[in-house]
Amino acid sequence: EAGVTQFPSHSVIEKGQTVTLRCDPISGHDNLYWYRRVMGKEIKFLLHFVKESKQDESGMPNNRFLAERTGGTYSTLKVQPAELEDSGVYFCASSQEAATVGEKLFFGSGTQLSVL
Amino acid sequence: RKEVEQDPGPFNVPEGATVAFNCTYSNSASQSFFWYRQDCRKEPKLLMSVYSSGNEDGRFTAQLNRASQYISLLIRDSKLSDSATYLCVVITPRGSQGNLIFGKGTKLSVKP
Numbered sequence: 013e014a015g016v017t018q019f020p021s022h023s024v025i026e027k028g029q030t031v032t033l034r035c036d037p038i039s040g041h042d043n044l045y046w047y048r049r050v051m052g053k054e055i056k057f058l059l060h061f062v063k064e065s066k067q068d069e070s071g072m073p074n075n076r077f078l079a080e081r082t083g084g085t086y087s088t089l090k091v092q093p094a095e096l097e098d099s100g101v102y103f104c105a106s107s108q109e110a111a112t113v114g115e116k117l118f119f120g121s122g123t124q125l126s127v128l
Numbered sequence: 129r130k131e132v133e134q135d136p137g138p139f140n141v142p143e144g145a146t147v148a149f150n151c152t153y154s155n156s157a158s159q160s161f162f163w164y165r166q167d168c169r170k171e172p173k174l175l176m177s178v179y180s181s182g183n184e185d186g187r188f189t190a191q192l193n194r195a196s197q198y199i200s201l202l203i204r205d206s207k208l209s210d211s212a213t214y215l216c217v218v219i220t221p222r223g224s225q226g227n228l229i230f231g232k233g234t235k236l237s238v239k240p
Binding site: 016047053054055056057060068103117119120121122 | 170229
């Protein structure tokens with residue numbers, strides 16, 4: 013069974029440019045999460061989809077970040093325009109049940125974003 | 129105060145050593161507790177859940193003290209392959225559903 017896949021694995025862009033990250037969850041997982049780890053900090057929640065609906069987007073830093081999950085399958089996270097402080101590793105995770113049960117949450121290997 | 133705090137590390141230990149990691153959490157309403165393991169440049173993976181009664185999985189023992197809001201992970205007979213960053217993770221009620229709150233992690237390096 014394929015795991016959570018993320019693309020690209022690395023992205024280097026200049027300040028002011030736009031970047032779109034993609035996440036393909038495990039097939040059949042309705043719940044999809046985005047997390048981010050900024051260097052030297054802990055992994056932090058960004059938002060949670062249930063199918064195509066945003067269940068919780070309280071962790072999104074500002075309106076330069078836009079997440080979508082059209083059709084309830086894969087998700088994209090767009091940063092426009094990117095700023096230096098957006099650099100970090102963006103993780104996607106999926107679960108069949110809501111992440112009140114942490115045992116069943118599976119992470120992708122992340123996208124390392126570097127904004128220069 | 130951070131929601132989840134861990135030993136800063138790094139821990140550098142020889143093979144065969146016993147090592148213990150500590151973690152405290154600030155929200156007394158936290159519901160579930162876990163240790164995740166993250167290898168360098170890889171994704172976090174669940175190592176084990178932590179239960180009030182304490183639980184063991186081979187060389188790994190996890191304990192929870194709700195009164196002190198404290199979680200621990202003990203690794204016995206350390207192996208080279210145990211080298212990784214260990215993340216303390218807490219599920220805290222948030223809105224309509226729980227949400228995972230991560231500690232910064234403690235880096236373990238097991239040397240031959």
